[in-house]
Amino acid sequence: MPKTGKTNPEATAAPEPHGAELLKLSRSLSLARSKLHAQDLRLHAILDNLAHGVSLYDRQGRLVLCNQQFLDIYRLPPELGRRGTTFRQILEARVAGNTHVGDDVEDYVADRLSAVREHRTLGGIHRLNSGQVISMTHQPIDDGGWISTHKDVTELHNMQAELTHLAYHDALTGLPNRTLFYRRVGNAFQDIGRTSGFAVLCLDLDGFKAINDTLGHAAGDALLRQFAARMGACLGPLDSAARMGGDEFAVLHRGGDGETAHALATSICAATLAPYDLDGQVVSIAVGIGIAVAASDGSEPDELLHNADIALYAAKREGRGGIRSFEPELNRIGVDRRRLEADLRRALEFGEFELHFQPILNLRTHAFSGFEALLRWQHPERGLVPPSDFIPVAEETGLIVPIGNWVIREALAEAARWPGELKIAVNVSSVQLVRGSLITTLVQALAASGIGHERVEIEITESVFLENSEQSLDTLRQLRALGVRIALDDFGTGFSALGYLLAFPFDKIKIDGTFIRALDSAEGAETIVAAVADIGARLMMATTAEGIETPEQLRGVHAAGYTEAQGYLISRPMSRDAVRRLVLGAEDAMPEAPLEQRAAG
Numbered sequence: 392m393p394k395t396g397k398t399n400p401e402a403t404a405a406p407e408p409h410g411a412e413l414l415k416l417s418r419s420l421s422l423a424r425s426k427l428h429a430q431d432l433r434l435h436a437i438l439d440n441l442a443h444g445v446s447l448y449d450r451q452g453r454l455v456l457c458n459q460q461f462l463d464i465y466r467l468p469p470e471l472g473r474r475g476t477t478f479r480q481i482l483e484a485r486v487a488g489n490t491h492v493g494d495d496v497e498d499y500v501a502d503r504l505s506a507v508r509e510h511r512t513l514g515g516i517h518r519l520n521s522g523q524v525i526s527m528t529h530q531p532i533d534d535g536g537w538i539s540t541h542k543d544v545t546e547l548h549n550m551q552a553e554l555t556h557l558a559y560h561d562a563l564t565g566l567p568n569r570t571l572f573y574r575r576v577g578n579a580f581q582d583i584g585r586t587s588g589f590a591v592l593c594l595d596l597d598g599f600k601a602i603n604d605t606l607g608h609a610a611g612d613a614l615l616r617q618f619a620a621r622m623g624a625c626l627g628p629l630d631s632a633a634r635m636g637g638d639e640f641a642v643l644h645r646g647g648d649g650e651t652a653h654a655l656a657t658s659i660c661a662a663t664l665a666p667y668d669l670d671g672q673v674v675s676i677a678v679g680i681g682i683a684v685a686a687s688d689g690s691e692p693d694e695l696l697h698n699a700d701i702a703l704y705a706a707k708r709e710g711r712g713g714i715r716s717f718e719p720e721l722n723r724i725g726v727d728r729r730r731l732e733a734d735l736r737r738a739l740e741f742g743e744f745e746l747h748f749q750p751i752l753n754l755r756t757h758a759f760s761g762f763e764a765l766l767r768w769q770h771p772e773r774g775l776v777p778p779s780d781f782i783p784v785a786e787e788t789g790l791i792v793p794i795g796n797w798v799i800r801e802a803l804a805e806a807a808r809w810p811g812e813l814k815i816a817v818n819v820s821s822v823q824l825v826r827g828s829l830i831t832t833l834v835q836a837l838a839a840s841g842i843g844h845e846r847v848e849i850e851i852t853e854s855v856f857l858e859n860s861e862q863s864l865d866t867l868r869q870l871r872a873l874g875v876r877i878a879l880d881d882f883g884t885g886f887s888a889l890g891y892l893l894a895f896p897f898d899k900i901k902i903d904g905t906f907i908r909a910l911d912s913a914e915g916a917e918t919i920v921a922a923v924a925d926i927g928a929r930l931m932m933a934t935t936a937e938g939i940e941t942p943e944q945l946r947g948v949h950a951a952g953y954t955e956a957q958g959y960l961i962s963r964p965m966s967r968d969a970v971r972r973l974v975l976g977a978e979d980a981m982p983e984a985p986l987e988q989r990a991a992g
Contacts, residue, residue: 441458441460442460442542443460443526443540443541443542443543444457444458444460444461444462444463444464444465444540444541444542445457445458445460445461445538445539445540445541446461446481446538446539446541447536447537447538447539448478448536448537448538448539449534449535449536450507450534450535450536452477452478452479452500452504453474453475453476453477453478454471454472454473454474454475454476454477454478454481455474455536456474457472459472460541461541464523464525464541464542464543465481465484465485465488465541466488467481467484467485467488468484471484478500478503479496479500482496482499482500483496488521489519489520489521491519491520503529503537506529506531506537507531507535507536507537510531511531512528512529512530512531513527513528513529514526514527514528514529515527516544516548522545523543523545524543524544524545524548524549525541525542525543525544525545526541526542526544527539527540527541527542528540558570559571561633561634563612563615563616563634564615564616564619564634565619566619566623566632566633566634566640567631567632567633567634568633568634568635569633569635569636571633572631572633572635572641572643573692573696575631575643576591576643576692576695576696577691577692579643579645579685580685580686580690580691580692583685583686587645587646587647587648588646588647588648588684588685588686589643589644589645589646589647589684589685590644590647590648590649590651590652590682590683590684590685591641591642591643591644591682591683591685591695591696591699592641592642592644592652592655592656592659592680592681592682592699593635593639593640593641593680593681593683593696593699593700593702593703594622594639594640594641594642594659594678594679594680594703595638595639595640595678595679595703595707596618596638596676596677596678597676597677597678597679597707597711597712598674598675598676598677598711599611599614599615599638599676600638602614602669602674602676606669606672606674609670610669610670610672610674613667613669613670614667614669614674614676615634615638617667618640618663618667618676618678619632619634619640621659621662621663622640622642622659622662622663624662625655625658625659625662626642626655627644627646627647627655629644629645629646630642630643630644630645630655631643631645641696641699642655642659648684649682649684649716652682652684652716653682653714653716656680656682656714657714659678659680660677660678660680660712660714663676663678664676664677664678664712677711677712678712679703679706679707679711679712679713679714680703680706680713680714680715681699681700681701681702681703681704681705681706681715681716681717682699682702682714682715682716682717683695683696683698683699683702683716683717684716684717688717698717698721698722699717701717701721701722701724701725702715702716702717702718702721703715704725705721705724728784731780731781731784732784732788732790734770735781735784735785735788735790735794736790738768738770739790739793739794739797743768743769743770743771744766744767744768744769744794744797744798745767745768745769745966745967746764746765746766746767746798746801746802746805746967747764747765747767747964747965747966747967748762748763748764748765748805748964748965748966748967748970749762749763749765749957749962749963749964749965750762750957750961750962750965750973751763751814751816751935751955751956751957752955752956752957752961753954753955754948754949754953754954754955754956755954759813760812760813760814760955761813761814761815761816761846761848762806762813762814762815762816762970763815763816763817763818763850763957764798764801764802764805764815764816764817764818765778765818765964766778766782766794766798766818768781782820786820786821786822789822789826791820791822791823792822792823792826795819795820795823795829796823796828796832798817798818799817799819799832799833799836800832800835800836800839800840802815802817803815803817803836803837803839803840803842803847804836804839804840805967805970806840806842806846806847807840807841807842808971808975809970809974809975810974810975811843811846812846813846813974814846814847814848814876815842815846815847815848816848816849816850816878817847817848817849817850818850818851818852818880819849819850819851821851821852821854821855821863824851824855824862824863824866824867825862825863825866829866829870830866830869830870830873833847833849833870833873833875834873837873844873844874844875845874845875845876847875847876848875848876848877848878848898848899849870849875849876849877849878850878850879850880850901851867851877851878851879851880852879852880852881853879853881853882855867864894864895867895868895871896876898876899877895877897877898877899878897878898878899878900878901878933878935879892879897879899879900879901880901880937881901881903881937882900882901882902882903882923892926892930892932896930897932898932898933899927899932899933899934899935899955900923900926900927900932900933900934900935901934901935901936901937901957902920902923902934902935902936902937902953903937903938904937904938904958905938906919906920906923907920907936907937907938907939907940907944907947907948907958908938908940908944910943910944910947911941911943911944917947917951920936920947920948920951921951921952924948924951924952924953925952927953927954928952933954933955934952934953934954934955935953935954935955935956935957936948936953936955936956936957936958937957937958938957938958939956939957939958939959939960939961940958940959940960941960942960944958944960945958945960945961
């Protein structure tokens with residue numbers, strides 16, 4: 392049959408959308424694009440305002456997005472921040488720009504992709520070839536890609552490194568401090584089975600405090616720096632030094648024994664003995680050194696350093712610039728010293744101290760002008776302990792302050808019972824001047840006893856000027872303001888005796904007994920003894936000759952012009968009861984033999 396020309400409605404194409412629908416669809420698409428663009432702008436605004444860099448990658452290792460901080464950290468050009476840049480391209484650019492972590496690129500890429508496959512998070516602190524320190528995290532995401540964060544922590548890392556250095560090093564000398572030194576000694580003990588032995592040296596500067604107080608802390612600091620440099624120049628490649636505090640140093644001598652350690656100590660002493668120029672002021676010091684060898688002298692750090700300290704203490708007792716190696720006998724001495732310290736504390740509490748009094752003869756009136764109070768210790772087991780055995784320990788421990796205060800109170804109270812013109816002389820330690828409440832104690836003792844201020848003499852030694860001299864001088868001025876007399880004892884034994892007479896207007900100088908004993912044998916002693924008497928006369932100071940033991944010595948100091956004399960020839964120290972009988976008793980109790988008779992023997 393012929394075609395009729397009619398079409399099948401089902402076979403015809405769908406009608407095209409009306410214009411309104413097209414417009415609506417176009418607007419929706421435009422709105423979606425606008426929202427997507429706005430979201431993208433907001434996302435980039437957020438990313439660019441983060442404090443760290445961010446980079447996002449897809450499962451093929453292609454960059455999806457990153458912020459400007461990421462590009463800045465690794466100094467990448469802007470084009471590498473575009474979508475689609477591969478992770479490998481970024482790493483290669485970082486290698487070229489010297490901002491890679493130093494690993495091989497292929498290994499680095501493989502490591503990151505492996506972490507993505509295994510869904511492992513990576514992170515840590517990395518130092519780049521450029522010197523930057525970057526904190527990085529690498530976090531896999533569910534679609535197979537990953538996101539990384541990057542933060543430049545170079546400044547923080549350097550600050551932490553500096554703080555760590557300060558925590559373990561001395562700021563003045565740059566040397567390791569006590570904490571780090573202990574750690575190194577501990578490490579040396581751990582290595583002692585695998586390497587050769589080691590020793591520790593403890594060092595202490597003799598005379599530093601006087602220089603620090605006299606010339607000022609800036610000069611003292613300069614001296615410590617110069618000393619540290621000289622000491623460091625003596626050390627071997629395995630040795631290390633530390634400043635333990637103040638003028639105390641230590642050396643860890645690795646790879647040696649007691650003999651090589653002693654040789655090192657000798658070298659340090661020689662190198663540090665030469666004068667130091669402190670901004671035009673030339674000074675000299677000596678260094679005492681104690682040595683302890685591992686493991687014979689100690690099997691752990693505390694024990695080894697303690698024994699080196701004991702050896703140092705022994706070296707300093709033997710004189711300036713001494714070197715001493717530890718011996719078990721020294722440990723026994725240390726135990727005895729600690730026991731002596733404990734006994735000293737008990738002695739004051741249980742009244743074991745007593746005062747003896749030695750008369751002072753006036754060489755012009757031939758009568759006693761007063762007495763010097765001398766401390767004695769009657770130990771319940773050891774008997775009478777010599778002052779030379781316990782006074783240094785009392786000074787080192789600070790016990791001399793309460794003991795000295797007791798002496799002042801007792802001496803003034805006893806002297807108040809004597810006839811009105813007799814004086815009482817009391818020795819005061821430099822430690823009392825610096826650490827004690829000497830002025831308060833003396834004021835209270837004067838008030839309690841009722842003794843006239845002019846009858847009290849405070850005797851100090853030249854060591855006062857070696858420790859906190861300014862503070863000591865201020866205390867001496869306050870004593871003078873109270874109206875008491877000030878005497879300089881043991882004159883001539885210090886290194887600047889004449890200078891002390893200019894530092895303070897003393898009422899009396901007492902020449903040390905060594906010069907008096909030298910009158911019998913040493914050539915020139917008579918000249919020195921006479922010169923001191925002449926100095927005293929010219930400065931209008933009384934002069935006392937101590938240690939008179941022979942008639943010849945008494946005649947010599949009398950002829951030289953001394954105003955007073957003291958010593959065994961005149962009288963030994965006596966108990967307070969004997970003094971009372973002497974000054975208050977019968978005529979036969981008073982040794983009133985004329986000077987000529989005592990001088991004749």
